[in-house]
Amino acid sequence: MSKTIIVSNRLPVKIDATEQGIQFKPSEGGLATGLSSVYKNGNNVWVGWPGTEVADEQVKQVTSQLKELRLSPVFLTKDDINLYYEGFSNEILWPIFHYMSTYARYDDAYWNSYQQVNEKFKQAVLQVAEPGDTIWIHDYQLLLLPGLIRAALPDITIGFFQHIPFPSYELFRLIPWRSELLNGILGADLVGFHTYDDARHFLSSATRILQLKSSSNVISTHSRSVVVESFPMGIDSDKFEEIVHEQAVRDNITHLEESFGNTRLILSIDRLDYSKGILQRLQAFDIFLQNHQEYKEKVSLYMIVVPSRDTVGQYKELRDDIDKLVGNINARFRTNVWTPVNYFYRSFPLEMLSALYCFSDICLVTPMRDGMNLVCKEYVASRTNNDGVLILSEMAGASKELIDALIVNPNNVRQMSDAIVEALNMSADEQVKRMTQMRLLISKYNVHHWVKIFMERLEETKRMQQSLQARHIGNKTLNYIKRKYARAHKRLLLLDYDGTLTDFNTNINLAKPDKELYSLLDELCKDDRNRVVIISGRNYTTLEEWFGHMKLDLVGEHGVWHKLYGSPWQETKGLTNLWKQSILPILNTYTERTPGAFIEEKSYSLVWHYRKAEKELGDMRATEMMNNLRYMVADLGLHLMPGNKVVEIKNSEINKGKAAQYYLHYDNYDFIAAIGDDNTDEDMFKVMKEDAISIKVNSNISAARFYLEGVQEVRDFLKVLPGKLLITKMLDKVLNLQWLPYPGKK
Ligand SMILES: O=P(O)(O)OC[C@H]1O[C@H](O[C@H]2O[C@H](CO)[C@@H](O)[C@H](O)[C@H]2O)[C@H](O)[C@@H](O)[C@@H]1O
Numbered sequence: 153m154s155k156t157i158i159v160s161n162r163l164p165v166k167i168d169a170t171e172q173g174i175q176f177k178p179s180e181g182g183l184a185t186g187l188s189s190v191y192k193n194g195n196n197v198w199v200g201w202p203g204t205e206v207a208d209e210q211v212k213q214v215t216s217q218l219k220e221l222r223l224s225p226v227f228l229t230k231d232d233i234n235l236y237y238e239g240f241s242n243e244i245l246w247p248i249f250h251y252m253s254t255y256a257r258y259d260d261a262y263w264n265s266y267q268q269v270n271e272k273f274k275q276a277v278l279q280v281a282e283p284g285d286t287i288w289i290h291d292y293q294l295l296l297l298p299g300l301i302r303a304a305l306p307d308i309t310i311g312f313f314q315h316i317p318f319p320s321y322e323l324f325r326l327i328p329w330r331s332e333l334l335n336g337i338l339g340a341d342l343v344g345f346h347t348y349d350d351a352r353h354f355l356s357s358a359t360r361i362l363q364l365k366s367s368s369n370v371i372s373t374h375s376r377s378v379v380v381e382s383f384p385m386g387i388d389s390d391k392f393e394e395i396v397h398e399q400a401v402r403d404n405i406t407h408l409e410e411s412f413g414n415t416r417l418i419l420s421i422d423r424l425d426y427s428k429g430i431l432q433r434l435q436a437f438d439i440f441l442q443n444h445q446e447y448k449e450k451v452s453l454y455m456i457v458v459p460s461r462d463t464v465g466q467y468k469e470l471r472d473d474i475d476k477l478v479g480n481i482n483a484r485f486r487t488n489v490w491t492p493v494n495y496f497y498r499s500f501p502l503e504m505l506s507a508l509y510c511f512s513d514i515c516l517v518t519p520m521r522d523g524m525n526l527v528c529k530e531y532v533a534s535r536t537n538n539d540g541v542l543i544l545s546e547m548a549g550a551s552k553e554l555i556d557a558l559i560v561n562p563n564n565v566r567q568m569s570d571a572i573v574e575a576l577n578m579s580a581d582e583q584v585k586r587m588t589q590m591r592l593l594i595s596k597y598n599v600h601h602w603v604k605i606f607m608e609r610l611e612e613t614k615r616m617q618q619s620l621q622a623r624h625i626g627n628k629t630l631n632y633i634k635r636k637y638a639r640a641h642k643r644l645l646l647l648d649y650d651g652t653l654t655d656f657n658t659n660i661n662l663a664k665p666d667k668e669l670y671s672l673l674d675e676l677c678k679d680d681r682n683r684v685v686i687i688s689g690r691n692y693t694t695l696e697e698w699f700g701h702m703k704l705d706l707v708g709e710h711g712v713w714h715k716l717y718g719s720p721w722q723e724t725k726g727l728t729n730l731w732k733q734s735i736l737p738i739l740n741t742y743t744e745r746t747p748g749a750f751i752e753e754k755s756y757s758l759v760w761h762y763r764k765a766e767k768e769l770g771d772m773r774a775t776e777m778m779n780n781l782r783y784m785v786a787d788l789g790l791h792l793m794p795g796n797k798v799v800e801i802k803n804s805e806i807n808k809g810k811a812a813q814y815y816l817h818y819d820n821y822d823f824i825a826a827i828g829d830d831n832t833d834e835d836m837f838k839v840m841k842e843d844a845i846s847i848k849v850n851s852n853i854s855a856a857r858f859y860l861e862g863v864q865e866v867r868d869f870l871k872v873l874p875g876k877l878l879i880t881k882m883l884d885k886v887l888n889l890q891w892l893p894y895p896g897k898k
């Protein structure tokens with residue numbers, strides 16, 4: 153039976169070495185607490201670090217004890233912990249991803265260790281992985297792992313989920329090893345984040361830094377399509393609702409009632425982390441106490457800070473700063489019967505957390521940045537009476553869902569202090585109204601729902617990839633096409649130029665044919681059975697200059713100009729270009745506003761190029777321009793054609809489909825191939841007969857039957873097409889029989 157292998161830096165349990173021997177305690181932190189409800193299903197396995205250095209002589213025992221829990225340990229040495237965990241993960245990635253770039257310390261030793269430890273995790277996964285398994289990798293400590301596993305197991309299903317924010321491109325690109333990290337993540341089939349913004353930022357970094365193409369939320373890497381989406385993580389809400397009724401929790405609530413009497417409690421729970429906004433929260437509480445003497449002895453802050461990463465410099469400092477500020481506030485406001493801030497620097501068992509969630513009137517969750525934040529969700533799930541108020545930072549992923557909380561900006565300490573006053577004065581009805589909405593959401597979008605939709609999407613992604621992969625021309629398909637080619641008496645080859653025969657160049661005049669291209673075209677033209685046509689959007693003068701001397705047919709400007717080999721150029725009759733006077737000034741205004749953009753004027757079309765402009769700006773301007781021109785273009789009988797970093801405006805009766813049709817009617821061809829990479833080539837694919845060899849380059853979303861990755865693959869394909877057949881008649885029969893059904897035109 154196939155299984156899911158969960159991989160994260162930390163296992164859901166950590167080692168607690170006591171005098172009685174080795175024991176395991178639950179790990180803190182959202183990832184471990186959230187996923188531990190899930191991995192227990194079926195025969196799933198969890199691979200990760202048991203949270204501390206383990207002496208060599210204990211490795212065997214720890215491994216076998218963990219194995220019983222279906223946990224597979226990765227042991228980290230002291231150096232690994234210093235350099236990979238505290239160093240690269242928590243002194244580079246954590247601050248950058250939480251928008252605190254000045255905290256980052258770029259160090260080659262950290263990077264080397266990060267690579268080595270990701271490799272260690274790969275080995276651990278390979279030991280348990282079997283064909284058919286699904287591997288689900290979690291978080292920023294393991295960004296290289298999807299790529300490493302993909303290289304070892306090319307067909308395995310890999311999901312990757314990041315629990316912390318993905319920063320904007322401007323932050324991410326600061327990291328010296330940004331390309332390696334992105335390539336690592338893209339080893340996955342599905343990449344998930346908590347919020348839409350994180351997914352959008354990732355797409356932007358991957359396409360800009362790695363120069364990859366994307367269509368909506370799908371990135372085309374050189375060998376696969378990777379889907380990027382948001383999956384906001386939920387909690388095990390039933391668990392939090394049910395535990396409220398347990399005796400241990402009731403006892404804890406009684407103790408809290410005894411200790412706090414009528415004092416209203418504001419709850420704050422975090423790991424020690426500068427991203428959690430603990431100091432700013434204390435400042436807000438300080439302002440609240442200063443400005444609202446009426447709450448003296450009536451309101452206390454109950455603040456739990458769970459020790460975390462306290463060997464990292466910034467965390468140590470933060471701990472000292474919290475100690476000081478708590479001391480300062482208490483020293484100034486404390487009375488004989490009241491402590492304003494009840495501060496605990498340690499972790500608590502679930503039964504105590506649950507009692508605190510139930511007992512506290514307000515939960516104050518105000519991180520400066522947080523991937524999701526599960527504490528606020530746990531508070532909501534525990535409010536079985538539907539009362540209580542949640543004050544939530546707009547910088548927490550959870551704020552995108554919990555819109556009925558009092559939403560605050562954690563940098564605005566006055567606003568937070570005001571929100572405390574508003575919460576203390578909120579009517580019971582209003583509390584119930586808000587809490588009921590939030591509880592419905594938390595219960596529906598729980599952790600099981602999160603796992604389900606992630607896994608379903610992962611399966612769907614794999615199916616999509618497999619169907620696209622089937623269109624890629626591999627050896628078997630190539631043999632089939634070669635056979636067809638060899639048997640044919642009259643062949644038609646319709647070849648687009650830019651992006652198909654030659655790579656894109658930011659300078660359009662430099663995308664010239666080279667020796668290799670000339671020689672392969674010569675080879676094809678030599679055969680009298682072949683009619684080779686370059687069918688391009690380029691103007692005819694350029695085509696004449698580059699190919700006029702060859703035994704080729706040429707089609708320029710998508711069909712406006714036409715030259716049969718041996719005849720002069722011909723122009724399509726009845727076209728007008730008077731419309732240019734109206735359109736050109738509009739294109740000029742967009743060119744003025746977009747550095748790098750330029751206009752190409754052809755005899756019957758205008759092209760707005762932005763290949764030299766900043767990509768996002770160019771895309772935005774192109775969309776704006778098309779919206780602006782839409783009605784005018786329709787009135788003038790023109791067609792707007794978005795392409796790869798271009799928008800072309802041309803007569804609506806001209807397109808590559810019509811140009812191709814001319815050839816289809818011209819003769820009776822028994823082998824037809826059409827190859828192109830752009831939107832304009834889709835018109836050509838759509839008029840092809842069912843048995844034609846239509847091939848889309850660089851994108852697998854097309855009406856074409858087949859797909860090739862890049863110019864070099866097209867060239868290699870055209871080179872081997874006339875070559876010797878390596879298959880026997882019998883094999884040919886098998887291949888024909890096994891041939892894929894025609895995928896249908898879109
Ligand atoms: O393992 P540690 O270094 O001790 O840190 C604890 C975990 O912190 C982070 O949690 C994140 O995941 C939560 C669940 O998705 C999310 O609510 C929160 O916003 C994140 O900060 C970290 O992502 C984990 O890898 C750590 O184990």
Ligand SMILES: O=c1ccn([C@@H]2O[C@H](COP(=O)(O)OP(=O)(O)O)[C@@H](O)[C@H]2O)c(=O)[nH]1
Nearest residue numbers: 180181182183185423458499500525526527
């Ligand atoms: O003493 C404690 C305090 C908190 N938590 C848990 O730690 C997690 C914190 O997750 P969150 O997403 O809020 O933040 P993270 O620490 O992962 O950044 C929550 O599930 C808490 O219940 C815990 O196990 N023990």
